[in-house]
Amino acid sequence: MQLTKFTDYGIRTLLTVAQAAPELISVSKVAEQNNISRNHLTKVANKLVSLGYLESVRGKYGGLRLGMPLTDIPLGHLVRQLEPDFNLVACMGDHQACTLLPTCGLPRVLQEATAAFLATLDHYTLASVAKQPDMILVQ
Amino acid sequence: MQLTKFTDYGIRTLLTVAQAAPELISVSKVAEQNNISRNHLTKVANKLVSLGYLESVRGKYGGLRLGMPLTDIPLGHLVRQLEPDFNLVACMGDHQACTLLPTCGLPRVLQEATAAFLATLDHYTLASVAKQPDMILVQ
Numbered sequence: 001m002q003l004t005k006f007t008d009y010g011i012r013t014l015l016t017v018a019q020a021a022p023e024l025i026s027v028s029k030v031a032e033q034n035n036i037s038r039n040h041l042t043k044v045a046n047k048l049v050s051l052g053y054l055e056s057v058r059g060k061y062g063g064l065r066l067g068m069p070l071t072d073i074p075l076g077h078l079v080r081q082l083e084p085d086f087n088l089v090a091c092m093g094d095h096q097a098c099t100l101l102p103t104c105g106l107p108r109v110l111q112e113a114t115a116a117f118l119a120t121l122d123h124y125t126l127a128s129v130a131k132q133p134d135m136i137l138v139q
Numbered sequence: 140m141q142l143t144k145f146t147d148y149g150i151r152t153l154l155t156v157a158q159a160a161p162e163l164i165s166v167s168k169v170a171e172q173n174n175i176s177r178n179h180l181t182k183v184a185n186k187l188v189s190l191g192y193l194e195s196v197r198g199k200y201g202g203l204r205l206g207m208p209l210t211d212i213p214l215g216h217l218v219r220q221l222e223p224d225f226n227l228v229a230c231m232g233d234h235q236a237c238t239l240l241p242t243c244g245l246p247r248v249l250q251e252a253t254a255a256f257l258a259t260l261d262h263y264t265l266a267s268v269a270k271q272p273d274m275i276l277v278q
Contacts, residue, residue: 001140001142001143001222001227001256002140003227003228004140005229012228012230015243083140088140088141088147089141089142089150089151103269104269109214109259109263109268110260114140114256116252116255116258117140118252119255120255121248121249124248129243129244129248130242130243130244
């Protein structure tokens, strides 16, 4: 079972930007520190900017900084926004994929389990997973 | 977020075999009914046989049948056995993948959420997701 790389990179980007504060950090530097391709990380960073989690400052001394404190980012909410879907098995996204539907209760049970997964993540903010004190506060 | 295709196919194979009972059903037929490649399904069926969930009967009138009633297969237990791992993000499988470790609490939080996911699945057996009465009982 996996989250998408997009979500994985999204979380790591926010933590890396927080760690760099009060300095701004470039997309290239975040990519390099996390061993992720710059192209892939640009898409992730753009999404995080559009969601308000990051701010992008242009210019020679520009770069990324947090758009809100890590304490304001519930992990469950972030994961819901970054994951494209929670179709854990093929039939949940494409009802043609299974001949057992509509008599099969698997999708409903997996939805219930996913809700329990996300509810657990809702107990945590990004600040509470970033154990270094200087990663917790937005600068 | 997704389960692997291997787990997806494993669950569907067991439900399809149960649906065919009391008749035995061939791997080819299960593959065809679920629009899965026969090669892929053979690996899944072999794993299910090795775990005791399926029995393979050889010969002209052979095929697959359940190795135990669906009521004896807790969904959480099955998913734990079929999934290769629960490394939801890269750093959980490869500690070199992240420069934030060991100060990052993300792996622990994701493990807790995964435990909640599996605990929910443990409330159900395959029989309880197979709503058709004739899918519930092993023949």
